[in-house]
Amino acid sequence: MPEGLTDKEWAGLLRWHPFRKQLWLYYPAARDADFQALRVCDRTGWDAAVLYWHICTPCRRGHIAKISIADHWQRQGLGRRMVLRAIRIAQDYHWTTTGQSPEAQRFFPVLARETGAAFTQREPLCEHIRAADHNDLPPRFERP
Numbered sequence: 471m472p473e474g475l476t477d478k479e480w481a482g483l484l485r486w487h488p489f490r491k492q493l494w495l496y497y498p499a500a501r502d503a504d505f506q507a508l509r510v511c512d513r514t515g516w517d518a519a520v521l522y523w524h525i526c527t528p529c530r531r532g533h534i535a536k537i538s539i540a541d542h543w544q545r546q547g548l549g550r551r552m553v554l555r556a557i558r559i560a561q562d563y564h565w566t567t568t569g570q571s572p573e574a575q576r577f578f579p580v581l582a583r584e585t586g587a588a589f590t591q592r593e594p595l596c597e598h599i600r601a602a603d604h605n606d607l608p609p610r611f612e613r614p
Contacts, residue, residue, distance in 0.1 A: 471515040474609045480515060483611055492518070492548075494612040496555075500605035502527050503598035505535065508552050509609070510543075518543045521552040525560045529596040532560045534567040534589070537574065544573075551614055553581055561585070566593045 471480055472495055483493060490513075497507035503526040510519040522535040534556065539549050557565060567578055569591035578589040 472509055472511050472517065472609065474606075484513060487611075492614065494614050495609040496612045497605070497609045498607050499525070500603070500607055503596075504602045505604050506556070508555060508612075510548065510552070510614075519548050519552060521549075521556060523556045524595075524599045524602050525563065526596050526598045529598060530560075530563045531596050531599065532557060532563045532565040532587075533595055533599050534565065534578075536568070537577075549577060550581060550584075554585070555612070555614075557585065557587055561587065564588060564590075566590050566595070568592065 471477065474495075474497065475483070487493060493511045493513070495509045495511065497509070499506045503524050505522050505524060508521045509517050512518050519539040521537045524533045524535065526532070534553065537549055537552065557563075565587040567574065567589050569575055569578055569589075575591075578591070581587070582589045
């Protein structure tokens with residue numbers, strides 16, 4: 471069961487989208503610079519992919535905090551689609567990432583060339599993003 475949804479809400483979502491193998495759930499930020507999340511779940515509710523990011527409007531910065539994709543869902547363009555969704559409203563911002571895994575170190579330079587976003591690694595974050603918090607807002611279903 472994806473976090474933030476009741477059993478009844480999850481069952482309704484599955485009924486409403488009977489043929490989808492992937493269900494995308496967006497967890498919005500409660501305040502500017504707070505964490506946002508995108509979870510891609512299979513029909514059992516298992517998180518096959520998750521992306522956490524921040525957007526700071528005053529500083530015009532974005533930061534990819536974490537991206538994780540199950541092995542059997544990798545190399546299908548899912549990570550690319552998730553990051554493109556995250557940067558959609560802030561494409562002209564300065565984007566950074568932690569870039570900690572070997573996969574991420576290969577992935578982000580390719581995405582940087584494609585999007586024009588820097589995705590620089592280990593760069594200092596603005597004070598707003600450093601003070602960011604998680605939120606308890608309910609998720610929304612998104613069409614990928």
